[in-house]
Amino acid sequence: MLRPIRLIAVLSLAVLAACALPSAPAGAEQQNVFRAPLNNGADPFLAVHDGAYYLMTTRGDRLTINTAPSLGQLPAADDHDVWIGAEDDPSRSTQIWAPALYRFDGADGQPHWYIYYTASDGVDANHRMYVLESEGDDPLGPYTFKAKIADQGQYMIDGEPIVVNGQQYFTWSMNGRGHGGGPQQVYIQKMINPWTTDGPVVALPVDAGMCSEVREGPTSIVHGDRLFLTYSTCDTGKPDYSLYLISIPTNGDPMVPGNWTTYPDPILTRNDEAGVYGPGHHSFFKSPDGSQDWIAYHAKNTSDYTYEWRTTRAQQVTWSDAGLPVIGAPAALGTDLPLPAGDPGPGPRAINDTDTGTGAFQVEYSGNWSSGSGCGNQCYRGDDHWSGETDATATFRFTGTQLALFSVRDVGNGIAAISIDGGPETRHDYYSSPRQGQVMNYRTPKLPPGDHVVTVRVTGDRHPDSTSAVISIDRAEVWP
Secondary structure, three states: OOOOOOOOOOEOOOOOOOOOOOOOOOOOOOOOEEOOOOEOOEEEEEEEEOOEEEEEEEOEOEEEEEEEOOHHHHHHOOOEEEEEHHHOOHHHOEEEEEEEEEEEEOOOOOEEEEEEEEEEOOOHHHOEEEEEEEOOOOOOOOEEEEEEOOOOOOOEEEEEEEEEOOEEEEEEEEOOOOOOOOOEEEEEEEEEEOOEEEEEEEEOOOOOOOOOOEEEEEEEEEEOOEEEEEEEEOOOOOOOOEEEEEEEEOOOOOOOHHHOEEOOOOOEOOEHHHOEEEEEEEEEEEOOOOOOEEEEEEEEOOOOOOOOOOEEEEEEEOOOOOOOOOOOOOOOOOOOEEOOOOOOOOOOEEEEOOOEOOOOOEEEEEOOOEEEOOOHHHOHHHOEEEEOOOOOEEEEEEEEOEEEEEEEEEOOEOEEEEEEOOOOOEEEEOEOOOOEEEEEEEEOOOOOOEEEEEEEEEOOOOOOOOOOOEEEEOEEEEEO
8 A cells, every 4th residue: 555645736626717817007016926828838747845836848858847936937947857858768768748746655665756757769659658756855856767657558648646545546548449448548557656557457437528539638636525537638739628527535446437426517628718729638736825726737829720839827726515626717828817825926027018118117119010909819918019120129128037028929920039138139930830829939047136128129030931020029027
Protein backbone atom coordinates (compact mmCIF):
# COMPACT_ATOMS: atom_id res chain seq x y z
CA MET A 1 0.00 0.00 0.00
CA LEU A 2 1.49 3.32 -1.02
CA ARG A 3 1.45 6.30 1.29
CA PRO A 4 1.20 9.53 -0.69
CA ILE A 5 2.92 12.46 1.02
CA ARG A 6 0.65 15.09 -0.51
CA LEU A 7 -0.77 14.51 -3.95
CA ILE A 8 -0.80 18.03 -5.33
CA ALA A 9 -3.01 17.20 -8.29
CA VAL A 10 -5.72 15.31 -6.37
CA LEU A 11 -7.59 18.24 -4.93
CA SER A 12 -11.17 19.22 -5.61
CA LEU A 13 -13.12 20.05 -8.76
CA ALA A 14 -15.41 23.01 -8.83
CA VAL A 15 -17.32 25.67 -10.69
CA LEU A 16 -15.27 27.97 -12.89
CA ALA A 17 -15.65 31.65 -12.15
CA ALA A 18 -17.00 32.63 -15.53
CA CYS A 19 -17.54 36.28 -14.70
CA ALA A 20 -14.69 38.73 -15.19
CA LEU A 21 -13.86 41.50 -12.78
CA PRO A 22 -15.01 44.96 -13.82
CA SER A 23 -12.55 46.52 -16.24
CA ALA A 24 -10.03 48.77 -14.54
CA PRO A 25 -9.50 52.28 -15.86
CA ALA A 26 -6.93 52.58 -18.64
CA GLY A 27 -3.44 52.68 -17.21
CA ALA A 28 -4.61 51.86 -13.69
CA GLU A 29 -2.52 49.61 -11.50
CA GLN A 30 -3.88 46.06 -11.56
CA GLN A 31 -1.52 44.28 -9.21
CA ASN A 32 -4.29 42.24 -7.51
CA VAL A 33 -5.18 40.40 -10.74
CA PHE A 34 -3.63 38.26 -13.46
CA ARG A 35 -4.45 37.72 -17.12
CA ALA A 36 -4.12 34.71 -19.40
CA PRO A 37 -2.23 33.34 -21.16
CA LEU A 38 0.09 32.19 -18.41
CA ASN A 39 2.21 30.26 -20.89
CA ASN A 40 2.30 29.68 -24.66
CA GLY A 41 2.27 25.89 -24.05
CA ALA A 42 -0.44 23.20 -24.06
CA ASP A 43 -1.33 20.37 -21.63
CA PRO A 44 -0.66 22.37 -18.45
CA PHE A 45 0.04 20.72 -15.12
CA LEU A 46 0.20 23.25 -12.28
CA ALA A 47 1.16 22.40 -8.70
CA VAL A 48 1.55 24.57 -5.59
CA HIS A 49 4.26 23.59 -3.11
CA ASP A 50 5.73 25.54 -0.19
CA GLY A 51 4.15 28.78 -1.40
CA ALA A 52 5.38 28.57 -5.02
CA TYR A 53 3.70 27.64 -8.30
CA TYR A 54 5.24 25.00 -10.58
CA LEU A 55 3.92 24.83 -14.14
CA MET A 56 4.74 22.21 -16.78
CA THR A 57 3.46 22.22 -20.38
CA THR A 58 4.21 20.23 -23.53
CA ARG A 59 7.49 21.42 -25.06
CA GLY A 60 8.18 18.63 -27.58
CA ASP A 61 11.88 17.92 -27.06
CA ARG A 62 12.27 18.49 -23.32
CA LEU A 63 10.61 18.68 -19.91
CA THR A 64 10.56 22.18 -18.47
CA ILE A 65 9.24 23.70 -15.24
CA ASN A 66 8.33 27.36 -14.80
CA THR A 67 8.12 28.49 -11.20
CA ALA A 68 7.03 31.73 -9.53
CA PRO A 69 5.82 32.90 -6.11
CA SER A 70 2.63 34.34 -7.69
CA LEU A 71 0.32 33.04 -10.39
CA GLY A 72 0.50 36.46 -12.02
CA GLN A 73 4.27 36.14 -12.35
CA LEU A 74 4.25 32.83 -14.26
CA PRO A 75 4.25 34.51 -17.71
CA ALA A 76 7.55 36.15 -16.73
CA ALA A 77 9.11 32.97 -15.32
CA ASP A 78 12.21 31.56 -16.98
CA ASP A 79 12.31 27.99 -18.28
CA HIS A 80 14.01 25.47 -16.01
CA ASP A 81 14.84 22.43 -18.13
CA VAL A 82 14.74 19.27 -16.02
CA TRP A 83 15.08 16.73 -18.85
CA ILE A 84 16.40 17.12 -22.41
CA GLY A 85 15.15 14.45 -24.80
CA ALA A 86 18.19 14.57 -27.07
CA GLU A 87 20.38 13.47 -24.15
CA ASP A 88 18.20 10.45 -23.41
CA ASP A 89 17.43 7.10 -25.06
CA PRO A 90 16.38 7.77 -28.71
CA SER A 91 13.23 5.70 -28.18
CA ARG A 92 11.92 8.39 -25.80
CA SER A 93 13.72 11.51 -27.01
CA THR A 94 11.08 13.39 -29.01
CA GLN A 95 7.36 14.19 -29.25
CA ILE A 96 7.47 14.64 -25.47
CA TRP A 97 3.95 15.44 -24.29
CA ALA A 98 1.68 15.96 -21.29
CA PRO A 99 4.02 16.11 -18.26
CA ALA A 100 2.45 15.65 -14.82
CA LEU A 101 4.20 16.45 -11.52
CA TYR A 102 3.38 14.45 -8.36
CA ARG A 103 4.94 14.02 -4.93
CA PHE A 104 5.13 10.59 -3.24
CA ASP A 105 7.30 8.58 -0.86
CA GLY A 106 10.11 6.84 -2.72
CA ALA A 107 11.77 3.50 -2.04
CA ASP A 108 13.84 5.19 0.68
CA GLY A 109 10.71 6.27 2.55
CA GLN A 110 11.47 9.93 1.81
CA PRO A 111 9.39 12.30 -0.36
CA HIS A 112 10.36 12.57 -4.02
CA TRP A 113 8.82 14.26 -7.05
CA TYR A 114 7.77 12.12 -10.02
CA ILE A 115 7.25 13.42 -13.55
CA TYR A 116 4.99 11.25 -15.69
CA TYR A 117 5.28 12.00 -19.39
CA THR A 118 4.64 10.67 -22.89
CA ALA A 119 7.40 10.38 -25.53
CA SER A 120 8.35 8.56 -28.73
CA ASP A 121 11.21 7.93 -31.14
CA GLY A 122 9.68 10.36 -33.64
CA VAL A 123 6.99 7.93 -34.87
CA ASP A 124 3.61 8.86 -33.39
CA ALA A 125 2.47 5.23 -33.08
CA ASN A 126 5.45 4.55 -30.81
CA HIS A 127 4.34 6.87 -28.03
CA ARG A 128 4.72 5.29 -24.59
CA MET A 129 4.72 6.61 -21.02
CA TYR A 130 7.70 7.18 -18.72
CA VAL A 131 8.60 8.31 -15.21
CA LEU A 132 11.40 10.46 -13.79
CA GLU A 133 12.26 10.66 -10.07
CA SER A 134 13.77 13.65 -8.28
CA GLU A 135 16.97 13.17 -6.35
CA GLY A 136 15.50 14.91 -3.29
CA ASP A 137 12.39 16.87 -2.36
CA ASP A 138 12.85 19.77 -4.78
CA PRO A 139 10.30 19.95 -7.64
CA LEU A 140 13.07 21.41 -9.82
CA GLY A 141 15.15 18.27 -9.43
CA PRO A 142 17.68 17.11 -10.42
CA TYR A 143 15.85 14.12 -11.94
CA THR A 144 16.91 10.67 -13.05
CA PHE A 145 15.09 8.33 -15.39
CA LYS A 146 13.11 5.76 -13.43
CA ALA A 147 11.03 3.56 -15.74
CA LYS A 148 8.74 2.97 -18.67
CA ILE A 149 5.31 2.53 -17.11
CA ALA A 150 2.17 0.47 -17.87
CA ASP A 151 3.47 -0.56 -21.31
CA GLN A 152 0.85 -2.51 -23.29
CA GLY A 153 2.84 -2.69 -26.51
CA GLN A 154 0.79 -0.06 -28.34
CA TYR A 155 0.18 3.70 -28.62
CA MET A 156 -0.32 5.08 -25.08
CA ILE A 157 -0.42 8.69 -23.84
CA ASP A 158 -1.33 11.04 -20.98
CA GLY A 159 -0.63 8.82 -17.98
CA GLU A 160 -1.26 10.05 -14.42
CA PRO A 161 -1.70 8.35 -11.03
CA ILE A 162 -4.77 8.59 -8.83
CA VAL A 163 -5.19 7.52 -5.20
CA VAL A 164 -8.39 5.78 -4.07
CA ASN A 165 -8.82 4.50 -0.51
CA GLY A 166 -5.08 4.72 0.08
CA GLN A 167 -4.15 2.68 -3.00
CA GLN A 168 -2.43 4.21 -6.01
CA TYR A 169 -3.62 3.46 -9.57
CA PHE A 170 -2.38 4.60 -12.96
CA THR A 171 -4.74 6.01 -15.61
CA TRP A 172 -3.96 6.73 -19.26
CA SER A 173 -5.36 6.92 -22.79
CA MET A 174 -4.94 4.30 -25.51
CA ASN A 175 -6.82 2.44 -28.25
CA GLY A 176 -9.22 -0.11 -26.85
CA ARG A 177 -8.35 -3.11 -29.03
CA GLY A 178 -7.75 -6.17 -26.90
CA HIS A 179 -8.72 -4.48 -23.62
CA GLY A 180 -12.51 -4.34 -23.78
CA GLY A 181 -12.76 -0.72 -24.85
CA GLY A 182 -13.68 1.21 -27.96
CA PRO A 183 -11.67 3.90 -29.75
CA GLN A 184 -8.92 5.75 -27.91
CA GLN A 185 -10.16 5.99 -24.33
CA VAL A 186 -9.17 5.83 -20.66
CA TYR A 187 -7.77 2.78 -18.82
CA ILE A 188 -6.68 2.00 -15.28
CA GLN A 189 -4.20 -0.39 -13.64
CA LYS A 190 -3.06 -0.86 -10.04
CA MET A 191 0.37 0.47 -9.03
CA ILE A 192 2.78 -1.18 -6.61
CA ASN A 193 5.02 1.89 -6.34
CA PRO A 194 5.12 5.31 -8.03
CA TRP A 195 6.86 3.91 -11.14
CA THR A 196 5.45 0.38 -11.53
CA THR A 197 2.02 -1.02 -12.44
CA ASP A 198 0.79 -4.59 -12.01
CA GLY A 199 -2.31 -6.66 -12.63
CA PRO A 200 -5.34 -6.40 -14.94
CA VAL A 201 -5.95 -3.44 -17.25
CA VAL A 202 -9.54 -2.17 -17.11
CA ALA A 203 -11.41 0.16 -19.47
CA LEU A 204 -13.29 2.90 -17.59
CA PRO A 205 -16.83 3.99 -18.58
CA VAL A 206 -15.88 7.28 -20.28
CA ASP A 207 -18.63 7.12 -22.88
CA ALA A 208 -19.85 10.72 -22.69
CA GLY A 209 -18.54 13.26 -25.18
CA MET A 210 -19.61 15.16 -28.26
CA CYS A 211 -16.96 13.35 -30.34
CA SER A 212 -16.41 9.62 -30.56
CA GLU A 213 -12.75 9.35 -31.51
CA VAL A 214 -10.76 10.32 -28.40
CA ARG A 215 -10.86 10.16 -24.60
CA GLU A 216 -7.58 11.44 -23.14
CA GLY A 217 -5.83 13.50 -20.48
CA PRO A 218 -7.34 11.88 -17.36
CA THR A 219 -6.66 13.70 -14.09
CA SER A 220 -8.39 13.46 -10.72
CA ILE A 221 -9.76 15.65 -7.99
CA VAL A 222 -11.45 14.87 -4.66
CA HIS A 223 -14.44 16.63 -3.15
CA GLY A 224 -16.10 15.35 -0.01
CA ASP A 225 -16.46 11.58 -0.24
CA ARG A 226 -16.07 11.31 -4.03
CA LEU A 227 -13.13 11.23 -6.40
CA PHE A 228 -13.81 12.73 -9.83
CA LEU A 229 -11.78 11.55 -12.80
CA THR A 230 -11.97 14.23 -15.48
CA TYR A 231 -10.95 13.69 -19.10
CA SER A 232 -10.86 15.45 -22.46
CA THR A 233 -12.88 14.39 -25.51
CA CYS A 234 -12.46 14.99 -29.25
CA ASP A 235 -9.27 15.46 -31.21
CA THR A 236 -7.40 18.27 -29.44
CA GLY A 237 -7.12 20.16 -32.74
CA LYS A 238 -10.90 20.58 -32.91
CA PRO A 239 -12.72 23.59 -31.41
CA ASP A 240 -15.11 21.15 -29.68
CA TYR A 241 -12.37 19.65 -27.49
CA SER A 242 -14.09 19.59 -24.07
CA LEU A 243 -13.94 18.19 -20.52
CA TYR A 244 -16.18 15.46 -19.10
CA LEU A 245 -16.04 13.40 -15.91
CA ILE A 246 -16.88 10.25 -14.01
CA SER A 247 -16.77 9.74 -10.22
CA ILE A 248 -16.42 7.08 -7.56
CA PRO A 249 -16.75 7.04 -3.75
CA THR A 250 -13.36 7.56 -2.10
CA ASN A 251 -13.71 4.13 -0.47
CA GLY A 252 -14.74 2.38 -3.71
CA ASP A 253 -12.86 -0.01 -5.97
CA PRO A 254 -11.95 1.87 -9.18
CA MET A 255 -11.09 -1.38 -10.99
CA VAL A 256 -14.82 -2.23 -11.17
CA PRO A 257 -16.35 -0.17 -14.00
CA GLY A 258 -19.82 -0.42 -12.49
CA ASN A 259 -18.64 1.43 -9.37
CA TRP A 260 -18.16 4.61 -11.40
CA THR A 261 -20.93 7.17 -11.90
CA THR A 262 -20.99 8.71 -15.38
CA TYR A 263 -22.23 12.20 -16.30
CA PRO A 264 -23.62 13.01 -19.75
CA ASP A 265 -22.78 16.71 -19.99
CA PRO A 266 -19.47 18.54 -20.44
CA ILE A 267 -18.03 20.44 -17.49
CA LEU A 268 -15.95 22.80 -19.65
CA THR A 269 -16.47 23.52 -23.33
CA ARG A 270 -16.02 26.19 -26.01
CA ASN A 271 -17.15 29.78 -25.45
CA ASP A 272 -17.58 31.29 -28.92
CA GLU A 273 -18.64 34.70 -27.60
CA ALA A 274 -15.37 35.04 -25.69
CA GLY A 275 -13.26 33.50 -28.45
CA VAL A 276 -12.28 30.43 -26.41
CA TYR A 277 -12.15 27.15 -28.34
CA GLY A 278 -11.04 23.64 -27.45
CA PRO A 279 -10.61 24.00 -23.66
CA GLY A 280 -9.17 20.84 -22.17
CA HIS A 281 -6.16 18.83 -21.00
CA HIS A 282 -6.04 20.30 -17.56
CA SER A 283 -4.97 19.94 -13.94
CA PHE A 284 -6.25 21.16 -10.58
CA PHE A 285 -4.45 22.98 -7.80
CA LYS A 286 -5.15 24.64 -4.46
CA SER A 287 -4.70 28.33 -3.73
CA PRO A 288 -1.62 28.98 -1.58
CA ASP A 289 -3.75 29.28 1.58
CA GLY A 290 -5.59 26.03 0.77
CA SER A 291 -9.04 27.63 0.77
CA GLN A 292 -9.79 27.65 -2.98
CA ASP A 293 -9.75 25.16 -5.82
CA TRP A 294 -8.40 26.20 -9.22
CA ILE A 295 -8.14 24.68 -12.68
CA ALA A 296 -5.34 25.15 -15.22
CA TYR A 297 -6.21 24.19 -18.80
CA HIS A 298 -5.26 24.95 -22.37
CA ALA A 299 -7.46 26.49 -25.07
CA LYS A 300 -7.18 28.38 -28.37
CA ASN A 301 -8.75 31.62 -29.58
CA THR A 302 -9.35 30.34 -33.09
CA SER A 303 -12.08 27.95 -34.23
CA ASP A 304 -9.78 26.53 -36.95
CA TYR A 305 -8.82 22.86 -36.74
CA THR A 306 -5.25 23.33 -35.55
CA TYR A 307 -2.90 22.13 -32.83
CA GLU A 308 -1.00 25.42 -32.84
CA TRP A 309 -1.22 28.15 -30.19
CA ARG A 310 -2.94 26.23 -27.45
CA THR A 311 -2.12 28.40 -24.44
CA THR A 312 -2.39 27.96 -20.69
CA ARG A 313 -5.17 29.63 -18.70
CA ALA A 314 -6.34 29.36 -15.07
CA GLN A 315 -9.57 30.12 -13.23
CA GLN A 316 -11.02 29.60 -9.78
CA VAL A 317 -13.47 26.71 -9.35
CA THR A 318 -16.19 26.12 -6.75
CA TRP A 319 -18.69 23.35 -5.91
CA SER A 320 -22.47 23.13 -6.16
CA ASP A 321 -24.60 22.41 -3.10
CA ALA A 322 -25.09 18.90 -4.47
CA GLY A 323 -21.34 18.31 -4.48
CA LEU A 324 -21.11 18.22 -8.27
CA PRO A 325 -19.08 20.44 -10.57
CA VAL A 326 -21.06 23.18 -12.29
CA ILE A 327 -18.58 24.88 -14.56
CA GLY A 328 -19.34 28.07 -16.43
CA ALA A 329 -17.87 29.34 -19.66
CA PRO A 330 -14.08 29.77 -19.82
CA ALA A 331 -12.95 33.38 -19.59
CA ALA A 332 -11.65 35.30 -22.58
CA LEU A 333 -7.93 35.94 -22.90
CA GLY A 334 -6.91 39.15 -21.17
CA THR A 335 -9.76 39.03 -18.63
CA ASP A 336 -8.83 40.50 -15.26
CA LEU A 337 -9.09 37.63 -12.76
CA PRO A 338 -8.32 37.83 -9.03
CA LEU A 339 -5.20 36.14 -7.78
CA PRO A 340 -5.78 32.95 -5.74
CA ALA A 341 -6.37 33.37 -2.00
CA GLY A 342 -3.07 33.62 -0.19
CA ASP A 343 -1.17 34.54 -3.36
CA PRO A 344 1.30 37.23 -2.30
CA GLY A 345 1.28 39.00 -5.67
CA PRO A 346 1.94 41.44 -7.02
CA GLY A 347 0.25 40.71 -10.30
CA PRO A 348 1.36 42.42 -13.49
CA ARG A 349 0.19 45.83 -14.67
CA ALA A 350 -1.26 46.16 -18.18
CA ILE A 351 -0.53 48.87 -20.75
CA ASN A 352 -3.28 48.85 -23.40
CA ASP A 353 -2.51 49.96 -26.94
CA THR A 354 -4.84 52.95 -26.31
CA ASP A 355 -2.88 54.13 -23.24
CA THR A 356 -1.08 56.68 -25.40
CA GLY A 357 1.38 59.27 -24.20
CA THR A 358 4.98 59.80 -23.18
CA GLY A 359 4.63 59.06 -19.46
CA ALA A 360 5.13 55.94 -17.42
CA PHE A 361 2.88 53.00 -18.36
CA GLN A 362 2.02 54.57 -21.70
CA VAL A 363 2.82 53.85 -25.35
CA GLU A 364 3.94 56.48 -27.91
CA TYR A 365 3.54 55.89 -31.66
CA SER A 366 5.64 57.41 -34.43
CA GLY A 367 4.87 57.08 -38.13
CA ASN A 368 1.53 55.94 -39.53
CA TRP A 369 -0.49 53.57 -37.36
CA SER A 370 -4.09 52.43 -37.70
CA SER A 371 -6.35 51.41 -34.84
CA GLY A 372 -9.75 49.85 -34.40
CA SER A 373 -11.94 47.21 -32.81
CA GLY A 374 -12.26 44.83 -35.76
CA CYS A 375 -10.20 42.15 -34.00
CA GLY A 376 -12.92 41.72 -31.35
CA ASN A 377 -12.20 39.04 -28.76
CA GLN A 378 -8.80 38.28 -30.28
CA CYS A 379 -7.56 41.58 -28.81
CA TYR A 380 -7.21 42.90 -25.28
CA ARG A 381 -10.32 44.95 -24.50
CA GLY A 382 -11.38 44.59 -28.11
CA ASP A 383 -8.94 46.93 -29.87
CA ASP A 384 -5.40 47.13 -31.23
CA HIS A 385 -2.99 49.22 -33.33
CA TRP A 386 -1.16 48.08 -36.47
CA SER A 387 1.27 49.46 -39.04
CA GLY A 388 3.07 48.21 -42.12
CA GLU A 389 5.13 51.38 -42.58
CA THR A 390 8.85 50.67 -42.44
CA ASP A 391 10.48 52.31 -39.39
CA ALA A 392 7.18 53.21 -37.71
CA THR A 393 7.65 52.66 -33.95
CA ALA A 394 5.68 52.00 -30.77
CA THR A 395 7.56 52.95 -27.60
CA PHE A 396 6.52 51.65 -24.17
CA ARG A 397 7.72 53.46 -21.04
CA PHE A 398 7.38 51.71 -17.70
CA THR A 399 8.74 51.32 -14.19
CA GLY A 400 9.51 47.75 -13.23
CA THR A 401 11.79 44.79 -13.88
CA GLN A 402 10.25 43.06 -16.91
CA LEU A 403 7.82 43.65 -19.78
CA ALA A 404 6.09 41.28 -22.20
CA LEU A 405 4.23 42.15 -25.42
CA PHE A 406 0.98 40.38 -26.37
CA SER A 407 -0.79 40.87 -29.71
CA VAL A 408 -2.19 39.27 -32.84
CA ARG A 409 -0.10 37.05 -35.07
CA ASP A 410 -1.56 36.72 -38.56
CA VAL A 411 -0.92 35.58 -42.13
CA GLY A 412 -0.24 39.23 -43.04
CA ASN A 413 2.14 40.07 -40.20
CA GLY A 414 5.84 40.77 -40.57
CA ILE A 415 9.03 40.94 -38.54
CA ALA A 416 9.51 43.48 -35.74
CA ALA A 417 12.78 44.82 -34.36
CA ILE A 418 12.66 45.40 -30.59
CA SER A 419 15.13 47.26 -28.38
CA ILE A 420 15.47 47.90 -24.65
CA ASP A 421 16.62 51.28 -23.33
CA GLY A 422 18.06 52.18 -26.72
CA GLY A 423 20.23 49.06 -26.91
CA PRO A 424 20.71 46.60 -29.78
CA GLU A 425 17.61 45.39 -31.62
CA THR A 426 16.43 41.80 -31.73
CA ARG A 427 14.06 40.55 -34.44
CA HIS A 428 10.76 38.79 -33.80
CA ASP A 429 8.40 37.26 -36.36
CA TYR A 430 4.69 38.11 -35.88
CA TYR A 431 3.52 35.74 -38.63
CA SER A 432 1.06 32.91 -37.90
CA SER A 433 -1.30 30.74 -39.88
CA PRO A 434 -4.03 30.53 -38.75
CA ARG A 435 -4.44 33.92 -37.10
CA GLN A 436 -4.04 34.00 -33.30
CA GLY A 437 -4.72 36.78 -30.82
CA GLN A 438 -3.09 37.88 -27.56
CA VAL A 439 0.02 35.79 -28.13
CA MET A 440 3.12 36.56 -26.08
CA ASN A 441 5.39 37.68 -28.92
CA TYR A 442 8.25 39.06 -26.84
CA ARG A 443 9.50 39.25 -23.26
CA THR A 444 12.43 41.25 -21.95
CA PRO A 445 15.04 39.63 -19.75
CA LYS A 446 14.96 40.58 -16.07
CA LEU A 447 15.98 44.24 -15.80
CA PRO A 448 17.28 46.33 -12.90
CA PRO A 449 14.36 47.87 -10.94
CA GLY A 450 13.55 51.32 -12.27
CA ASP A 451 12.45 53.17 -15.40
CA HIS A 452 12.83 51.49 -18.79
CA VAL A 453 11.88 51.94 -22.43
CA VAL A 454 10.99 49.21 -24.95
CA THR A 455 10.66 50.21 -28.61
CA VAL A 456 9.01 48.10 -31.32
CA ARG A 457 10.01 49.01 -34.90
CA VAL A 458 8.35 47.90 -38.12
CA THR A 459 11.17 46.52 -40.27
CA GLY A 460 9.29 46.02 -43.54
CA ASP A 461 10.60 42.43 -43.60
CA ARG A 462 8.35 39.40 -43.44
CA HIS A 463 8.14 35.63 -43.25
CA PRO A 464 8.29 34.02 -46.73
CA ASP A 465 4.67 32.88 -46.36
CA SER A 466 3.35 36.22 -45.09
CA THR A 467 1.32 38.50 -47.33
CA SER A 468 2.61 41.74 -45.77
CA ALA A 469 4.90 43.18 -43.09
CA VAL A 470 2.32 44.56 -40.64
CA ILE A 471 3.15 44.64 -36.93
CA SER A 472 0.35 44.56 -34.32
CA ILE A 473 0.42 46.34 -30.96
CA ASP A 474 -2.18 45.25 -28.41
CA ARG A 475 -1.05 45.13 -24.78
CA ALA A 476 2.03 44.98 -22.62
CA GLU A 477 2.30 43.33 -19.21
CA VAL A 478 4.73 44.88 -16.70
CA TRP A 479 6.06 43.15 -13.60
CA PRO A 480 7.24 45.35 -10.71
